[in-house]
Amino acid sequence: MNDPIDRFAPVMRTEVPGPEARRLLELRHRYVPRGVSMTVPSVAARASGAVIEDVDGNRYIDFASGIGVLNVGSSHPDVTAAVCEQVQRLLHTCFNVIMTVPYIELAERLASITPGTFPKKALMVNSGAEAVENAVKIARKFTGRPAVVTLDNAFHGRTLLTMTLTGKADPYKLGFGPFAPEVYRAPSPYCYRCPTGGGLPDCGLACLAAVSKVVTVDIGSDQVAAVIAEPVQGEGGFIPLPEGFLSGLRDLCTRHGILLIADEIQTGFGRTGRMFACEHWGVVPDLILLAKSLAAGLPLSAVVGRADVMDSVHVGGLGGTYSGNPVACAAALAVLDVMARDGLAERGARIGEIISTRLRRQQDRLPGIGDVRGLGAMVAVELVTNRATREPARAQTTGVIRYCYEHGLIVLKAGIHDNCVRALPPLVATDDQIEQGMDIWEQALRHVLS
Numbered sequence: 001m002n003d004p005i006d007r008f009a010p011v012m013r014t015e016v017p018g019p020e021a022r023r024l025l026e027l028r029h030r031y032v033p034r035g036v037s038m039t040v041p042s043v044a045a046r047a048s049g050a051v052i053e054d055v056d057g058n059r060y061i062d063f064a065s066g067i068g069v070l071n072v073g074s075s076h077p078d079v080t081a082a083v084c085e086q087v088q089r090l091l092h093t094c095f096n097v098i099m100t101v102p103y104i105e106l107a108e109r110l111a112s113i114t115p116g117t118f119p120k121k122a123l124m125v126n127s128g129a130e131a132v133e134n135a136v137k138i139a140r141k142f143t144g145r146p147a148v149v150t151l152d153n154a155f156h157g158r159t160l161l162t163m164t165l166t167g168k169a170d171p172y173k174l175g176f177g178p179f180a181p182e183v184y185r186a187p188s189p190y191c192y193r194c195p196t197g198g199g200l201p202d203c204g205l206a207c208l209a210a211v212s213k214v215v216t217v218d219i220g221s222d223q224v225a226a227v228i229a230e231p232v233q234g235e236g237g238f239i240p241l242p243e244g245f246l247s248g249l250r251d252l253c254t255r256h257g258i259l260l261i262a263d264e265i266q267t268g269f270g271r272t273g274r275m276f277a278c279e280h281w282g283v284v285p286d287l288i289l290l291a292k293s294l295a296a297g298l299p300l301s302a303v304v305g306r307a308d309v310m311d312s313v314h315v316g317g318l319g320g321t322y323s324g325n326p327v328a329c330a331a332a333l334a335v336l337d338v339m340a341r342d343g344l345a346e347r348g349a350r351i352g353e354i355i356s357t358r359l360r361r362q363q364d365r366l367p368g369i370g371d372v373r374g375l376g377a378m379v380a381v382e383l384v385t386n387r388a389t390r391e392p393a394r395a396q397t398t399g400v401i402r403y404c405y406e407h408g409l410i411v412l413k414a415g416i417h418d419n420c421v422r423a424l425p426p427l428v429a430t431d432d433q434i435e436q437g438m439d440i441w442e443q444a445l446r447h448v449l450s
C-alpha cells in the first residue's frame with residue numbers, strides 16, 4: 001500500500017454511513033440475507049495495521065481486528081509477502097491428495113509452541129467451528145465415549161454441533177434445533193453475576209464443584225469424552241476463568257480419563273499477554289484449538305494435541321478439500337515469525353494495561369460501568385442501568401458502539417446479556433493509536449452514561 005493510511009486515523013470525511021456505503025447497503029439489503037449481522041453499517045475499502053478506511057474515505061481505529069483475527073494487524077507486509085509468494089508457487093492441491101510444504105512445516109511449528117512437552121500432532125482445517133467439530137470427533141474416537149461437557153456462557157461456533165455447545169440461544173440457536181445429542185452444559189464462573197452472591201474466595205469455586213457433579217453424577221464420568229472450555233470466555237463477555245478453575249478442570253479430567261479441550265480460538269496468539277491463555281495458569285490441555293489470528297485473515301484453524309490422541313483416528317477419518325490450504329499455512333508461518341520477532345505477546349499485555357487502566361478510571365466516575373474485565377488486550381466493560389441491581393444496559397451498549405463508530409473507532413458488542421463493549425485491537429497498534437481509540441471510547445461512555 002503506497003499511502004500509509006495508519007498514520008492518519010481517525011479521519012471522518014463524511015457522515016457515516018457515507019454516500020457510497022449507503023449505495024452498497026441498499027444492494028446488500030437486496031442480496032445478502034439479513035441473518036448476517038453487522039456491527040457498523042460501513043463498507044471497508046482497505047486497511048493497514050490498526051486502521052480501516054471505508055469506501056467513503058473515512059478512517060477508523062480498529063479495536064475489533066475482524067473479531068480477534070488481526071493480532072499482527074491488517075495486511076502485515078511480511079504476511080502479504082509470504083501469501084503473494086505462495087500464491088505464485090502453489091495455490092491448492094488438497095492435502096489429502098498430495099501434501100504441501102507449508103502444512104507440514106506449520107504442523108511442526110504448532111506442535112513446538114503449544115503448551116505441553118509431550119509429542120504432539122496438528123490437524124489443519126478451515127474455521128474455528130471446524131476445529132471444534134474435529135476435536136470432538138477425535139476425543140470421541142480416542143475415549144470411545146459419547147458425551148461432551150461445555151460451560152455456561154460458552155461460544156464455540158455456528159455449525160450444528162458447535163452451536164449446541166454454545167450457551168446463548170439468541171441469536172445463535174433460535175429456531176435452529178433440534179440440536180446435536182450428547183452435549184451437556186455445566187455452570188461456569190461468571191463472578192460478576194455469581195449466583196452464590198459471594199464470589200471468590202468465599203464461594204470456594206462452587207462452580208467447579210458443580211462441573212464435577214455434572215460429570216460424575218448427571219452423566220457418569222465413564223461416558224464423558226471431553227470437557228471443552230475457553231480460558232477467557234469471548235462472546236460470553238470476556239470472562240476470564242478465575243484462578244483455580246481451569247486447573248481444577250484439568251484435575252477433574254485427568255482423574256476420570258476425560259480429555260480437556262482448550263478453545264483458544266479467540267484467546268490465542270498473544271492476545272492475552274501470553275502466546276496462549278492457558279499459560280497464565282500453567283494448564284496443559286490435551287487438545288488446543290487455534291484459528292482467528294493464526295493466519296491473519298486467511299481461513300485456517302488447527303487442532304493441536306497429544307500425538308496418541310490425534311493418532312487414534314483411522315486413516316481417512318480427518319481432512320477436507322480446502323483444509324490446510326498452502327497459502328493460509330504460509331500466512332500462518334509468517335504470522336508466527338512476526339509474533340516472535342516483534343514480541344507481540346508482551347505487547348498484548350501492555351495494550352491491555354493501557355485500556356483497562358483508562359476504563360477503570362471511567363468506572364470510578366460513571367456508575368453505568370458495572371464491571372471492567374479481561375486478560376491482556378482482551379478487555380470489556382459491562383454496562384448496567386443500576387450498579388446495585390446490575391440490570392443490563394443494552395440500549396446504552398448499542399449507543400456506545402454507535403457513538404464510537406461515528407467518531408472513528410470500531411468496537412464490538414459481547415456478553416450473554418448483550419451489554420458488554422469489548423476491544424480486541426491489533427497487537428501492532430501503536431500506543432498513540434490505542435490512546436486515540438480510548439479517547440473516543442471514553443467520550444462515548446461519558447456521552448451515553450452521564
Ligand SMILES: Cc1ncc(COP(=O)(O)O)c(C=O)c1O
Pocket residue numbers: 067127128129130132155156157158230234235263264265266291292
Ligand atoms: C472461542 C471461539 N470458538 C469458536 C469460534 C468459532 O470460530 P469460527 O467463527 O471461525 O467458526 C469462535 C468465534 O468467534 C470463538 O470465539
